[in-house]
Each structure stands twice: as structure tokens, then as C-alpha cells.
Amino acid sequence: MPAVETRAQKWERVARLLKKEPISNMAAARQLRVDKAFVREVREGLGMSPYRLSRDQQNWERVARLLKKEPISNIAVARQLRVDKAFVRQVREDLGMRPFWLHRDQWTVVDFEALSVPVGGGHRLWRGRFSTTNVPMAGRSETAYRLAFRLLHGREPVGRCEGTCTRKACVAGEHQEDDVMRAAEPGRLSYQGMDLVAIRKALRGTPPYPRLRPEEKRMAFRLADPSLGVVAAAVPVIQLARRLGCCDQTIRRWRDEGVPA
Ligand SMILES: [Zn+2]
Incomplete structure (x- = not known):
């Protein structure tokens, strides 16, 4: 020098x-x-962003790498990389990844297909174990109906999960229906005492939003899945919280950990 x-x-x-x-x-x-x-x-x-930002970007990269490597919970990532759990959740969201709990399933579609055979009409017959009352079983306590549903829709069926077809003991995922799907049927006014008109108005409408009871809020959250046809597109967390009358945290928790039954 x-x-x-x-x-x-x-x-x-x-x-x-x-x-x-x-x-x-x-x-x-x-x-x-x-x-x-x-x-x-x-x-x-040099046109460089402030240091704090670049450190966040670095952390973002580290978290993203770990999330993409293997199914891992937000808490586990946060602990391993010494970052905030909310930050991990944000990265998962940025990546468009599904919540971890959906990945814990031991069953894969391949397993399911190996244990069942497709037959005419889109039906599927179970080659696995049956209960003493002739219910196709995927595990000690899980029916093949629920498994088929979960593998197809990527979520646990809510309430009763039963076949919509006439074929006895059909385990085709497409032929199973749960409470949420029944509640999503157009034209239904109420379901199990829940006001579906109010739920739909809250989900689709403009303020003021109707007041929903706790079980109606949970159902509304489930019905906010665009694949059910009640809403046209995914509703952002903050917007959804407002429409349902809950706080953002609740919506995030439900999305990350599942909705309590
Ligand atoms: Zn069927």
C-alpha cells in the first residue's frame, strides 16, 4: 500500500x-x-443493496436449498439454520411449495396403484386387506377410501368420506367425496347446520362480510381452495382473514398445520 x-x-x-x-x-x-x-x-x-438486505437474500437462498432438498418442517429448518420460523414459511410460500404436513404421508400413488386395479367406468378395486365388515383398509384404522381421497386431493378428507358411485367398495379417488366437497356443491344452502349462503358471500362478496361462526370459518377456509369451484382464484392470506373475520396468524397456522376438525 x-x-x-x-x-x-x-x-x-x-x-x-x-x-x-x-x-x-x-x-x-x-x-x-x-x-x-x-x-x-x-x-x-456500486449500486449495491444495503447489507441487511443481502444477508436476508443469503438466508433466503439457504432456506430454499434445504426446503427443496427433502420434505422438512418449517421448525426443523428454522432450528438447523438459526432463522425465524416465519421467515421459513415465507420462503416456502415464495417457492410455491405445499405445507410440510402434506408430505408426511407414507403412502405414495405408486403404492396405492400397486394394491388396486382399475376396472371399467373409472372404478378401482382394492387388492389389499379388508376389515371384518368388508371395508377396504389401507392401514390398521384407515380405509382405502380415505387414502385414495388424500392421494388425489392432497388433503385429508373431512368428516364422512364415501363413494359417489354405485360400484360396491370402489376405491377410485375420483369417486370419493367428503364433507367439504358436499358443502361445495352449487345450490346447497346449508350443510350440517352451517350457513353456506353466508360462507359463499364472505368468500366471494364485497364488504361488509357476514359474521361466521367458528365452524363456518373453518369450512370457509377449506372452501377457499379454488379447485372446489367456490372461489375463482386463490385468495391472499390477509384478504381471506378479513373476509372470514379471523386474524392473519390463524389463516397462516391453518394453512401450515391444517385446520382443526
Ligand atoms: Zn367407482
Whole structure:
């Protein structure tokens, strides 16, 4: 280093360090024995975003890498990478990934198809175990109907899960229906004491939104899945919270951990 450094040389020195790795202005200033304000000036001159932001970006990348590697819960990622759980959830959302709990299933579509055979009319017959009352069973306590439903729709069936076809013991996922699907049927006014008109108005309408009872809020949340046809497109969390009369946190929790029954 020359005895008397020009401003241009000093600038170069700082710029080299800033470009090398994410580092705070304070740390760069200490390391290079220059003024903190000068480091900030160089950073701005280089068109670099403030350090805090780049550290977030770095964390975002680390979290994304881990999430994409294998099914892992938000809490596990947060612990492993020492980041906030809400941050992990945000990254998962940014990536358009489904909540972790949907990935815990031990059954895959391949397993299911290996244990059943398709027959005419889109029906499917179970080749696995049957209960003593002749119900096709996928596990000790789970019916093949519920398994087929879950594998097709990517969620647990709610309430009764039963066949909509006339074929006895048909396990085709497409032929199973649960409470949510029945509630989503157009023209239905109420279901199990829930006011479906109010739920639909809240989901689709403009304010003021009708007041929903707790079980109606939960059903409304389930019906907010665009694939059920009640809403045309996914409703953003904050908007959905407003329409249902819950707080954002509740909606996020339901989405991450499932809706309580
Ligand atoms: Zn069928």
C-alpha cells in the first residue's frame, strides 16, 4: 500500500471487499481502517443493496436449498439454520411449495396403484386387506377410501368420506367425496347446520362480510381452495382473514398445520 493513498485507491480497496462477500459497513470499515460513511458511499456508488438486505437474500437462498432438498418442517429448518420460523414459511410460500404436513404421508400413488386395479367406468378395486365388515383398509384404522381421497386431493378428507358411485367398495379417488366437497356443491344452502349462503358471500362478496361462526370459518377456509369451484382464484392470506373475520396468524397456522376438525 502506498504511503499516501488517493481517494480513488481507497475507493478501490473498499469496493473489492464489498464485492467479495456480504459484509456490513461497520465490519468493512474496521477491517480496512476507513470511515463507515465512506464504505456506505462506496456501496451506494456500486449500486449495491444495503447489507441487511443481502444477508436476508443469503438466508433466503439457504432456506430454499434445504426446503427443496427433502420434505422438512418449517421448525426443523428454522432450528438447523438459526432463522425465524416465519421467515421459513415465507420462503416456502415464495417457492410455491405445499405445507410440510402434506408430505408426511407414507403412502405414495405408486403404492396405492400397486394394491388396486382399475376396472371399467373409472372404478378401482382394492387388492389389499379388508376389515371384518368388508371395508377396504389401507392401514390398521384407515380405509382405502380415505387414502385414495388424500392421494388425489392432497388433503385429508373431512368428516364422512364415501363413494359417489354405485360400484360396491370402489376405491377410485375420483369417486370419493367428503364433507367439504358436499358443502361445495352449487345450490346447497346449508350443510350440517352451517350457513353456506353466508360462507359463499364472505368468500366471494364485497364488504361488509357476514359474521361466521367458528365452524363456518373453518369450512370457509377449506372452501377457499379454488379447485372446489367456490372461489375463482386463490385468495391472499390477509384478504381471506378479513373476509372470514379471523386474524392473519390463524389463516397462516391453518394453512401450515391444517385446520382443526
Ligand atoms: Zn367407482
